[in-house]
Amino acid sequence: MNLLKARKQKSLFKIILISSLSLFALIVLFFTSLFVLFLIYKNDISKTLLSSVNQKINGEITFSDLSFTPFIHFPSASLKLSDLSLKESKDSSVNAGKMPVFNVKEAYISLNIIDLFSSRINVSEITFEVGSLNIIVYPDSQTNLQKALKIKSGTEKIVKEETADTVTDTTSGLNLQIDNLEIIDLQLALENQLKKNKLQLKINELQSEFSYSENKIISSLNLDASIDSLIKNNGLLLSNQQINFESKIEVDTDSIYVKLEEGSFSIGEAKFNFNGIFDSKNQGYVDLSVFVSDKDFSIFSLFLRDDELKNIKAGDLYLDGSVKGKTLIEFPQAEISFGLKNVELINPITKRKIKNLNLKGYFNSGRSDDWFDARLRVDTLFADFPDGLVKLSGSVRNYKLPELDINIFLSADVTGLEKVFKLGSISDLKGKIELTDRVMGKYLIEEKKFVSSINNAKLSLENFGVNIPGTIVFDKVNGIIRRESDDIYFDSLSIISEDTDILINGKVQNLIYLFFNIEKDIEGNLDIKSSVFDLPNFLAFDPSIKRDFNYRILDVDVSVIARTTTSKATKFKSFPEIDFDIKKLDATVKNFLPRLEIYSGIYKISESILGFNMKFENFKTDFMGGKFNYSAEYNTSKYQPYYIKMRADFKKIYLSELFYSENDTVPESINGKLSGSFFTEFQFPTDSTLLKFIKLKNADMVYEFSKDTITATNLSFEFKDFYFNDKAKPNPLATLYTSGDLKADNINSSSFNFSDVDFNMNVINGDYEVKSETVRLFGENAKGHAKITATPFSDVPKFNITYTDINFLAEKMLSTFMEDQVISGPLNLSFNVSSSGSEWDTIVSNMSGAINLSGKNLLLNGLDADEMIDKFKRSQNFNLVDLGAVVLAGPVGLAVTKGTDFASIFVFNSGKSTKINELVSHWTISKGVFEIQDAAFTTNTNRIALTGLIGFANQNIDLTIALLDKSGCSIFSQQVYGNLDSPTMGKVKVVGTVLAPVTNLVDDVTGKDCVVFYQGSVEHPKK
16 A cells, blocks of 8 residues: 555656646746747837837837846846936927936836736836936926826827726726835935925935735835935035935825825934824825934934944933824924933043933924924023033024024033034044023014124133144134124134134124125124244145245234125135235244235235135335335136236335345345336246246336446346255255346446346356346447356355457447447457455455457547657657556456546547557456556557556556557656555656657667567557
8 A cells, every 4th residue: 555655646746747847848938939029029019118108198218228038037027128218308409408307227127927817917026226316396396207207188088088988997906016126226316496405315225015906005115325415495404314214105096095104214323213194185184203212322323423322321312293284285384392301421532421411492393384483492401511511592483584582601621522522523622611692683584684682692712722624723722702793803812723823803793694694794803913823834724835835924913804795705616705904914924035014905815717816906015124015916727826916116125135134244235225116927836846937027126225326127037947945045046946038128327328138047056147149238239248157145156257259339338338438449358257255345356367358440539649649759748647548448447447536537528539540458367456468559650558457456556558669668658556546647757868859759769779568469550
């Protein structure tokens, strides 16, 4: 029997197995057939599906691809739609500039094929992955979704005709089951254009089960999302908040009665429970209850730091709320009661307790959409703080025309409270504060005015400190801040921030309106003092300040009126717009500029289309010992960063204060006063250089020092790529790198007059090189090359002046140096002089080099040399110095004797002249002594030579002038010697006998064995 039974069972198992395999094979064959048919007719199915749906709605549904996956959710068959999108309209002009109502990258719909043979539709799974849902509520209260899915009027007519001929049956007979609806990574954007409300929400994951049968919907919902931003009436209410929602919903589709069973809603760590109903037949009546049972203190996460919840040692929190009302005819009314009971916290920094924290409050929204009859009331907020306490009570009524009644008292040590409460990015909170604040009044919205019967506050700070990372640090703050109505007062408010100390006294009007976003003019009248204002560290949040202006400001004394408005101070990208009317500013920029005293000026900061903008209007200052007035503008942008332009006029300022400290020895020539005006532009760079360029235009300047006054007309220059190393040497000119050009219409003094000045300058590490091809020093039309090299700001300044192949007209050069044109004609000059030292006497004593002057066919004005020599032959009454001065005090003489009276001895103004056929004047210079190497000239009949030296270092002169015979021997000679300022002229010496006839004197006074006086390059004239 057992064996027979076992055989029967085995046979039955085979039958079942064969039947199952056969059924499986049939199903596989069925799915395979469907898959093959789908592949063949996919395009037709897609077109038919889209056409069928789009004909019935105003909008347009599209997808890029439709695919069939029969085995992915076996035994369910899955359709995959790629890039599924719904547009509001088929009209492209209506859709222009609008996002699709929804756009989903991949949508999966899984259907139970077996259930399709019955009257049930069982959608086992619907999945939407990656996309966006954009819902807009238009001013007419319609949504873009409603407009897109609205049934066309023709379709409605057909439906009505069809339903008119049918028998009414409230039961559809349709059963729909969705085992799992899943949405992953969907961006939801909701905008109410009528209410000015916006919601940006990211759905990380949404899962739901859905069933429909016998006119009843049962659904469960589990949502994990994050709120990017929630905006109401253009004001930001929430941002960057994680939310979760869980609930179960039952809907009666006949009566549209919705029952929301007990669910939960959490924001961050705070969790709320709710339940309620919605009855459409009772004018949309809603009754929703919200409550908190906070045994784990999760609600405290809204205002306590997450890692400090463990420091709550006792207490309770309660919140009960409800929303009730007939939504179709009225605004539902919200009521919330909330409070704290005997909460006790421990400050983790001070280890001291905050005890007896109690709060009792109530909110009622009223039934008006604009919250006209809303009210918030706090009966009491009380707590014992270390070394003090806090008390608050008050109410806000009528949010359309707000009525405030608030009373606050706080006296406490706030050290470490940022570790207890959520205070944003604040850190290192310390010190004691005492605050009393009493406000009672109304805000008139249309007039944008706050009318108060009481509006006073006083905040006293004692060793208060706070750090806002990346923005500012206050190490110690002492003093009082008061509010009287709309005005804020600062009473001896002392601030220490690292090395910076600031003392503020004054008043600011309407500052309080910044917190209410009410448009008002804001004005502050402030007195500010600071012994050290470390600007780059105090404003460390802007690294460009430290890069471009890394200097401390010392001994600041400022009186200023600051003006702005609420919108200018709050609505900006990088910096608010503020005008500063400076009444007084006295300060020194350490190691950068001499002390600056500003008596008046308007300083404006704002944003322009270029970026950050600063303006300095009509600044009147005392600067560098004189008056310096200017207007300037600073812009920074992507295309032209850190650009400054300025127009200035000034009077009697000491330039030496820029380069020398108080105890330095200043060369007399640099210790003068400068007056004038100019326009300048310069730009700070974005690389290691300190100035990208600097330009000076239309400059008219007068420089006065003890020995002369120099005037420059229409001076201009342009230099680029400035760099200096102030760490190596404090004087920036000592390590300067730059290059550029300088031009001027005219530069003149009592001693010279240069026109059309034009030269190029190149500076490398404080070594200055100046080149010019115009050589206007030698008058107009002069040609040649000039080069000056110098290290004027080194420990021992060095100079070199080189003029090469200078061709000029003597009379033009003399005119340039404001001298009488005693000689005229073409001359050629080469000049190379070097020296070193910081004082003029030292520079002269160290002078060395050479001067080579030559010329032919010149004209000496003021005397006829040949005539005077002829008279001397008859009378022997003659002064040879008058002739020697031609060589000495001509153009080269002016170069070496400027500043003495020696050059004046040859001026005769007789109306006569002498033709000089050839002139040579070659000198060498050593240790400030100018010694003649070859100096002579010829007239038509005579030759005159000169030997000796001029010692400018010792102010001495020793020269001998001689009239020569054909052999170069002296016929007559005369010596000039002694002090350069008042030389002594010796008597004329006659060589040989004087007994011969006067007419033969020149030929007979010398014998064949004479001592040759001159052996230079100038030959005796041929008679």
